[in-house]
Amino acid sequence: MAIDKIGSILRPFTALKHIAEKPDTIDVPRHYRPAAERYRGFHVNDMEKCIGCGTCAEICDNDAIRMVPVKGKEAGVGKTPYRPAIDYGRCCWCALCVDVCTTNSLSMTREYTHISPDTNTFFILPDEKGIHEKEFPTGWHADDTINFLDLKRVPMEALSAEERGDSFIEIIKGFSKEQARKEASRCVSCGLCTAACPAHMNIPEYIDAIWNDDLTESGRQMYKTNPLPDVCGRICTHACETACSIGVRGEPISIRWLKRYAMDQIPASQLDTLLTQNVVKQGSQSVAVVGAGPAGLAAAYYLVLMGYRVTVFEKHPKAGGMMRYGMPEYRLPYEAIDKDIDFILSLGVELKTGITVGKDLPLDAVQKDFDVVIMATGFHGGRSTRVPGTDHTMVFQAVDLLARITKGDKFPVEKEIVVIGGGNVAMDIARSLARLQKKQYGEVRLTVTCLETRDIMPADDEEIEEGTEEGIVFKPGRGPEEIIIEDGVITGLKTSRCVRVFNDQKMFAPEFDKNDIEVYKGAQIIEAIGQGPEFDVFAPFTASLEMAGRRIKVDEYFQSSQPWLFVVGDIIKGPNLITGVETGHQAALGVDYYLGKRARDEITRIDEMLGIALAFQKDQVAQLEKAPRLPELAGLLAIEKTNLGIVEALLSGRNTRIHLRQELSRVMRRRDYAYLEALARIPAGPGAVEAVAVRAKAGFHLYTDMLFLTKSKELEFAMDTLRDHYRSLAERFQTM
Amino acid sequence: MNAQTQAPTTSRPPAATGAPRMTEALVSAITAETGIATFRTKSPRRIEGTVQADALHSFAAALRSRVGFEHLSAISCVDWIAEGEFELVYHFWSYRDSHLVSARVRIPREPGSMATITDLWLPASFFERDIHEFYGVVFQGNTDLERYILSDWKGPPPMRKDFSSRDFAHEHFTFKDYEPTWDELIDGGYHGQKRQGEGSDE
Amino acid sequence: MSSIITANDGRDIMPGANAPENREYNMFIGPNHPGIEGNFALKLVVEGDTIVRAKTEAGFLHRGFEKLMEERLFIQNIAIVARICVPDPDPNEENYARAIETIANIEVPRRAQFIRVLVLELSRIGSHLFTFGGHAGTIGLYTLPNWSISDRDRVLELFEELTGGRVYHIYNMPGGVRRDLPSGFKQRVLDVMSYIEERLPEYDDIFFNNKILLNRAQGIGVLPKDKALEWGATGPDLRGAGFAHDVRKDDPYEVYGELEFEVPTGEASDAYSRLMVRRREIEQSISIVRQVLDKMPEGPVWNKQPNPLKWRVPAGDAYVRTESSKGEYAYYMVSDGGIRPYRVHVRGASVTHGVHILEHMLTGARIEDASQIMFSMDACPPEVDR
Structure with missing residues (x-):
């Protein structure tokens, strides 16, 4: 570029030619120009479309989204009363929440600014009108061609009509590993399935384990609330899939087939090692279960894990009830039933087949020999x-x-x-x-x-x-x-x-x-x-049982008006496999409360669990402060104080995602109460170090369980930290 | 100037002229000139290999003077805490051959110690200082390991995997407490969503 | 030794400084200063008006991005990487996406590659316009900043329309880009390109050929070629010294290998030479943008990746380089096969320019040139701090 030295002195004055031009700037606020058509302005949320799944809060970079329960929004199958509230003190306007929204209810406006002296106005509960309650044109919104979610199922291969027409061979072929992982990858872990599942299975957890190719973990998660996963993986009525948030815009996750895949890959011989950690030996009394169907077997499984002596009476030559005698083999092969049942029996459940209670053996005779009787006779008429x-x-x-x-x-x-x-x-x-x-x-x-x-x-x-x-x-x-x-x-x-x-x-x-x-x-x-149902089996107690309409009256733990008699399964809830499992599990807890003479006060709120943790932490700190200054305990006080701080922070309720999960898994949580309670009862040994060791172990379990019971990102992280602290503590003291 | 591969023993300044070498030729030149045979092609224009910590300095010197990698692009540090090691990855670029060599060095995490290469490359000074600041690795011979970015930091080197910035944030900061304008829409009110123990700060 | 300057607690914060027998004085410039984009400080030791020694001081903008990235899902990081460098954010998005694509062996659709180049070049134009304004400001020429910042706004306007954001675009996603071009967008890009092209001669009139600039910038901040190479300069700072290295040419990524453009170099190795390299790079970028719009094929813009909440990137590592407006911009990413990156090392272009080179170049310079020299290196403190 040649430089004209003489010109260069005068040339800057050529700028003057712009002096009369009209400025580009806009006369705000008299005129308002909406932003570009895909501008990422402020959030709007179609409150009716939104199901409160919380996936937006999950993907948010900065914890800017909190799920809050909105009045008038009901919880139901596939929906919660929660809606996202957005904190513009944290939001970075990346619109990942919009792109990941399962219902397309979220979008953003074409507004540039929000100015206010009141910072509270920066925390909004967006509805269709957005932050300024004015209709602004929609800016960034979901684009169907670029979708974060996989809306299509991995197709399940099945035998053709010709192949299967004259045979009882199982029709569904099952997923391969690649297919299963692909299907599992579609899940957003919102937990609506857990809420809808009668047994409140840890569905997001076991799906995530499949995605991580950790099938052992997947199985462990299933057995937490369902001891018949091989069967349920084939013939469950899958209420979970109806509730699935991916099903709003696309095809729900094939939850049932994923369960089947995971269980098919776990050989029967491995179940034992896989599930030992679920064992809590605490009771010693004897329980009779009448009927070896899903409900009876589920009750037997959880009772034997709690240490009770369980005998199951079955009128048919083999256990399984409707699973075996009411289900054609092409839907549910006998190997799958046998695998589930053999494992339950291997834990020490005694099975007496060919005995019809009420005919071969009257119920009052059973009552004499056992502390509790659980009736799971089903619908066979x-x-x-x-x-x-x-x-x-x-x-x-x-x-x-x-x-x-x-x-x-x-x-x-x-x-x-x-x-x-x-x-x-x-x-x-x-x-x-x-x-x-x-x-x-x-x-x-x-x-x-x-x-x-x-x-x-x-x-x-x-x-x-x-x-x-x-x-x-x-x-x-x-x-x-x-x-x-x-x-x-x-x-x-x-x-x-x-x-x-x-x-x-x-x-x-x-x-x-x-x-x-x-x-x-x-x-x-x-x-x-x-x-x-056939009520004859209840003789000679038929007349003394209180009824509720045409069904036997039971409480929430399926205890009848005769305290020693629990009634579960189809007779109470009508014919449904997974509901039967749920009643069996619940009755097992009821039996434990009854025989262990334990209060039934349920811990249904995470608050209360955190309350336990808070008391635990405060106690730990207090004990350590007065404990002798042993070298082994050096540094421990600081850890416990940090833990106390974390628990206190959690109690301050910063992230309402906790509440969301809390509602969804309320019943599920109740399940683990017996377990948790058992751990809390571990006696303190003599000596300061031993006491700390024992408590460290208790703390580890406490936090492990709390982690399991919740799914909040924040809580998860905090619990992870606490758990790690306690794990290392427990290890440290065990080696001493 | 002839291709440098023909004169392996003489040291000469890197040249911007001459025909660039192909990847395979470069890999063999690196092996021949530095005596380290772990280098291989990773992807187009990317060569990687492992060097023992005590051999890195002489390797780097030879790589610069004899193979022509005159630009130190970066030194990266990775904390492999489970293995108790730091991995230092030295990225060298050849202007003539348009290739990147990544040399990996593993050193024990405690004590993290490594010889400096600031005598070969001035820019190494910043990278080493940065790694010292964020990982606590000491570079022997680097005279300027003063804190740079975190001059007021009192805690441990923060990029180490055992430092949790979330824990730190929880311990030192509080979340903003709002009085939302839409409180009446919430079941139980927004503050009803919080738990016992809160509100003492008001 | 007595000291005039002490801290509140009586501590001698500049030992030996300001002593009557000492001809050297300490001087602190920053951290808020027009001489640089963002907060950055210089600790100078001066004798008269001449700088004897210079030390840079950074950390005012440290946000811990490398640590943050290790704690976020792969997808979440696309929202934060852009913030590492404010004036030229897209090389971050480019590097982040390309590092993942390299490790996971993800193919990017052709159309998306062209769009990425479009975004990168628009970003370069915007960043250079910003730098011109800043440079002009350091020597008291205040018309150009008004012009170039408002002209940059036209580029931001394009970004707003394409990406939904003016400054932080959050547009590059591993596997492609987040949205296709809006309808009629190509023409509007061409219009803005023509506009900027027409404006450049006017810039020449008031700035690049301005006698004041020539007198102030020529012969100032000389970084000879051998020193530039020795001290690790890259980008326009290296090219201003007459060494034609450009990552887009020598280590081509996306579709740069298929595009025709020149790599402008300077001869004098001074502040003016570097400035003129940037001035001419705008012309090259305009040409690249036109080629990209012309050659861009139809087709998808994103190669779908798994559910971002569960997405795992296979174990591996990658070192990716991009030519940012400031120079060589690289990311070293390590994945351990998890849902979060195990390590992301951000090698900003400014780490060499803004620290050691600047310290060397300021030595012997005059105080009034310090901020101009800083700007002629176009160091971006947020890149240094991360």
Whole structure:
């Protein structure tokens, strides 16, 4: 660049040519210019769309998002009353919260500034109007082409209709490691699943363990609240998947198949070492469990872990109840049932099969021999439609036939069959019989009819779809009129159109159009319209048991009006595997409270747990301050003081994510109370060092459990630190 | 000037002229000139290898004078606390050959001690001082290890893995306490969300 | 030895200084000073108006980014790395993303690579305009700062439209960029480029050819080529000394290898020479931006990565380099296979320029030139402090 020396002196004055130009600046506040179309201004949140999953708070760089419970927002399946509040003293406007939002409820406005002398106005609970309660145009918002979340499931491979049509081989193939890890990676660990799961399983935790390829940990997490993970991994009704936050915009995580994957990879021989840390030996009395179904087995598992002597009575030749005798093998192979049950038995549970309590052995005899009896007899009585002809020998109950298939009993299978019922049991028997027909006759001629129309059929959609693929004909929305019998032989089922199933009060009150008649051909009729309890087993106590409507009255720990008698499973909660497991677990705790004469005061609030920790820490500091100045204890006081500070900080409630998890896992937490309590009772030994060692161990467990019970980032971190302190302490004193 | 690979024994200043060498040629030149054979190609234009702590100085000198790596890009320190070691990674750039050599050195964490290379590269002075400040590694022969960035810091070298900045923050700072304008919308009120023991600071 | 300057507690904070028999005086410049972007201090020992010795003092802007990164998820760090260097934040985003991509072997879609180059060059233009303003301010020419800062705003306007943020873009994500170009954006970039191109001759008139600048900047802050190499100068400071090294040419990343541009160098190795290298780099950047817009293919802009809350980067390490407006900008990243980086070492371009080179160059300079020399090195204290 040549420099014109003479010009250079005058050239700066060329700037004067701009003197008359109109300035670019804007006359604020008289005129307002919205920011660019994707500007990251202030947050707005569609309060209705938002489900309060807290994923925004999880990804936030600076802990700027706190979840707070908003009045009028109800907790429910897949939603919480919590909504994000944003602290603009911490926010860095990165909009990661918007990009990760599971519902797309969060976005940002095209506003530049917020100016106020009151710092409280910088902490907002954004709604649709945003910080200034004015409608500003939307700026940065979710972009469907660039999505942080994986909304598509990893497809599950299954046998084709041809491959499976005539065999009882399991249909679902299961995930490979790569598939499972990919599926597990989709989870945002919001915990809505845990809240929805009847057994409140630690779903985010076991999914995370699968992602980390730590299947041992995954299994350990499952066994915390469910001792039948192999079974549940196949046939659970997966309420968790309905609640999954990823399901709002996409397909929910395949939680059930992930559980199955993890358990399939853990050989039965490893379960023992994997789960020893769950053992708390504290009771010694004897407990009888009547019925070796899911509820009975769950109760037996947790009771034997607590040290009780448990005997299970089962009328069938093998344990498993409905899992074994009501579930077709193509859905639930016997190996899976055996694996779960064998492990429970290996812990010392005594199993007595072939004994029908109430018939072979009266209940009062059982009561004499045991301190407590848990009744888990289930729903084994099939209900009948009671239409004319149901007393014919070729009319069967679905539950009876399913049990006979399991046992290998022979029974007639006709060329044409009609199944009455629209639930999963109806699907199970229909699809089982279809397989037998295919084997025997080479073709399937089977009709399923039920009162409900297709859209409200209670069976799982996939069951109906797969059944159709296998050749079953569905005739939904029809009510049975009578079974047509000619010359003593059934020829078909006469049906009328069902106008409605439920009345306006949502009570079961079917109405029919008697002019719309159809007849389905068949020489064999199966009734699968539901099952009910058999109360005969409760004799001679039937009359003395208080009832609540048609069910036996129990409290929240499933203790009946006879204190020694607990009633769990289908009889109380209706037929559902995972609910059965939950009742069994809960009853085990109830039994422990009853036999251990322990107060039932539940620790349901993390506050109270932190209160325990606070008292513990204060005590530790006080003890150390007056303890002799031993070299072994040097430095300990400082650690304990730091710990006290951490607990105090946690008690000050800085992060309401804690509250969120607290609500979600309230019941889950109750589970661990017995465990926690047992640890707190470890007696202090003689001598200062020993006492500290023992307390260090107790502290380690206390914090480990508290960590497990919560999922707040902040609490997790703090608990991690505390736990590490105590782990090293415990190790230090153990080696001394 | 001829390609330097042909005259391995003579020391000469690095040249900006001459044909740049290929990666394989460079790797063999490094092995031949420095006597250290652990170097390999990591990715395009990246060569890495391990050097024993006591050999680093002579290696670096040879790498500069005989192979032509005249630019010290950085010295990085990594705290492998589980192994009880610090890893020092020296990144050298050759202007002529457009390649980066990363030489890894492992030293015990306690005491973290290493010979300086400030006599070879002036810029090493900053990097060594920085590592001393943040990891506590002492560079023998570096006369200027005074604190630079953290002149008022009283705690341990903060980049060590056993220093938790979150703990530090919890111990020394409090979170802002708000009186939110939307308090009435919250079930139990915002302060109802807090637990017992709070409010004493008001 | 007596001392006039003492601390409140009577401590002698400048031993030997200000003694009557001593001709040397201590002088403290900073930490708030127009001579540098951000807070940075000089402790000078002067004799008359001449600087005898200089010591730099940093740490006013230390935010502990390297430590913070070790405690955050991989995705969370994209929001904080930009803050390491305020005037030229994008090399941080570039390095951070590219380090992860190198370790995890992630392919970046072609379109995203072009967009990244676009962002980096726009950032370079903005940063140089900022530097011009600062440099002019140190010698009392106050028209140019007004112009260049407002012209930089037009670049920021583009950033706002593209990335949603004016200064901190948080736009580069491992695997690509966060959003595609908005519609009509290309034309608006071209308009701004033409505008800046038209403005440069006006800048020449009032600043680069200004007699005051020539008198003040020529022959000041001389950093000869041999010293520049010995002391580890990079970027425009090295090129101003006549050594044509540019990471974009010699260690090309993204699509720089496919683009045509020159590497301007200076001869005189002085403050003016370095300034003119930056002036000419703007022209090159404008040319690169035009090529990028012309050659940019259609296609996706992000190679999807797993759920960011669970995302793990495989164990490994990488040393990535970027040519920032200040020079060689490198990250050394180590992953242990976890959900957080195990170590991220930020090698800012200013660590050599702002510390030792500056200390050497100030020795023998006059006090009134100190801030100009600082600015001619374009050291960015937030990079030094991290």
